[in-house]
Amino acid sequence: MRFRVYFFAALACPLLALAAAPAPKVLALKAAHLLDVRTGLTVRDAVVLIQNDRITAVGSKLAIPAGAQVIDLGEQTLVPGLIDSHTHLTSDPENVGYASVALSIPRQTLIGAKNALKTLKAGFTTVRDVGSEGYTDVGLRDAIDAGDVPGPRIIASGNALGITGGHCDDTMHAPQYRIVGDGVADGVDAVMRKTREVIKYGAGVIKICATGGVLSFGDDPRASQYTFDEMKAIVGEAHRLGRKVAAHAHGGDGIRMAVLAGVDSIDHGSYIDDEGIAIMKAHKTWLVPTLYLGDWLIDNAEAIRLPAALLEKAKVVLPLARKNIARAFSAGVPVAFGTDSGVYPHGLNGREFAVYVKLGMTPLQAIQSATLNAAQLLGMEDRIGAIEVGKYADLIAVKGDPLKDVTQLERVQWVMKNGAVVAR
Numbered sequence: 418m419r420f421r422v423y424f425f426a427a428l429a430c431p432l433l434a435l436a437a438a439p440a441p442k443v444l445a446l447k448a449a450h451l452l453d454v455r456t457g458l459t460v461r462d463a464v465v466l467i468q469n470d471r472i473t474a475v476g477s478k479l480a481i482p483a484g485a486q487v488i489d490l491g492e493q494t495l496v497p498g499l500i501d502s503h504t505h506l507t508s509d510p511e512n513v514g515y516a517s518v519a520l521s522i523p524r525q526t527l528i529g530a531k532n533a534l535k536t537l538k539a540g541f542t543t544v545r546d547v548g549s550e551g552y553t554d555v556g557l558r559d560a561i562d563a564g565d566v567p568g569p570r571i572i573a574s575g576n577a578l579g580i581t582g583g584h585c586d587d588t589m590h591a592p593q594y595r596i597v598g599d600g601v602a603d604g605v606d607a608v609m610r611k612t613r614e615v616i617k618y619g620a621g622v623i624k625i626c627a628t629g630g631v632l633s634f635g636d637d638p639r640a641s642q643y644t645f646d647e648m649k650a651i652v653g654e655a656h657r658l659g660r661k662v663a664a665h666a667h668g669g670d671g672i673r674m675a676v677l678a679g680v681d682s683i684d685h686g687s688y689i690d691d692e693g694i695a696i697m698k699a700h701k702t703w704l705v706p707t708l709y710l711g712d713w714l715i716d717n718a719e720a721i722r723l724p725a726a727l728l729e730k731a732k733v734v735l736p737l738a739r740k741n742i743a744r745a746f747s748a749g750v751p752v753a754f755g756t757d758s759g760v761y762p763h764g765l766n767g768r769e770f771a772v773y774v775k776l777g778m779t780p781l782q783a784i785q786s787a788t789l790n791a792a793q794l795l796g797m798e799d800r801i802g803a804i805e806v807g808k809y810a811d812l813i814a815v816k817g818d819p820l821k822d823v824t825q826l827e828r829v830q831w832v833m834k835n836g837a838v839v840a841r
């Protein structure tokens with residue numbers, strides 16, 4: 418259609434038409450290797466053509482149009498931009514527990530801007546940010562989309578929903594301070610209202626706490642928190658309004674109830690058991706394991722002054738999680754990559770890959786979890802997750818072959834998001 422309009426315009430006044438409608442500039446990426454994440458095959462002498470923010474052609478030794486700007490990445494391997502399904506960009510690990518109480522909302526937002534750039538430079542071009550205070554994640558998302566600050570594309574949850582006294586409440590203060598977390602809602606009516614409220618203020622995904630957690634006071638990660646009816650009400654509202662639901666869940670009961678209530682992902686999944694594995698497979702619920710954090714948190718507990726009560730929980734839950742999740746991997750539960758970055762320093766997200774491989778995934782499966790699979794979890798498989806015609810030009814380059822050495826993804830050399838080079 419556009420061609421026809423230009424054609425007639427050109428007949429009428431060729432010079433005017435040429436001046437008014439310059440063809441979009443073509444960018445050509447060249448690299449010795451390109452990983453096709455669907456097949457696991459490597460395309461040699463790869464060429465990717467890009468116009469504006471989209472990929473327009475991909476192949477081996479494609480002809481490069483005259484006038485195209487060429488970026489030659491030499492011997493490197495092109496991989497789709499990575500997706501982290503569980504981040505906390507506006508948090509830093511040293512702000513755990515009481516260290517967090519002096520941080521204002523504006524300060525947290527600026528912490529988020531710093532971490533967004535670190536995450537993008539680490540090769541993560543899209544993240545799902547699940548749980549932050551004061552809609553800092555929503556503000557950060559909008560600033561990135563507007564081009565005000567650099568960062569990954571963000572699917573933001575705003576306040577995470579949870580029960581009074583649960584992992585998503587603020588449980589650090591004595592009763593006289595009367596502090597209640599902004600995401601707290603109890604009972605079917607209240608959780609429906611809270612779901613609508615966070616969507617009103619910009620949430621693109623709903624995060625709930627289905628069980629207790631590790632980095633919260635006075636709760637047990639094994640115990641379920643929301644009831645089945647409450648979770649069903651949240652999922653019903655969220656889905657009706659076009660949002661997916663991510664459930665923080667460690668204990669087996671909470672995992673089962675959340676899956677049966679229809680959540681889209683179980684995040685952490687530490688105590689997943691045979692029944693949980695079976696129903697997650699049957700319901701095609703995504704597991705978002707967050708495993709590298711176990712190494713970092715226990716090694717750095719002293720440096721970040723992790724309160725003793727939280728360290729005790731971490732020492733029990735995190736090693737157990739690896740055993741249980743390894744069983745879920747071998748049973749074929751669908752997995753979408755997630756890290757919980759913020760509990761450990763942003764930018765180290767790529768260290769999660771090696772843990773998945775250690776627990777039984779092939780390197781290709783681990784890479785698929787952060788590309789094809791995470792794109793599906795986010796409902797964005799038509800736009801991200803593979804280097805294919807029509808998708809956003811989100812690409813990274815690594816040295817060597819990530820299928821032989823998945824730790825190459827910890828040392829991303831070059832990053833492009835939406836067709837623009839963001840880091841070399």
Ligand SMILES: [Zn+2]
Nearest residue numbers: 503505547757
């Ligand atoms: Zn988290």
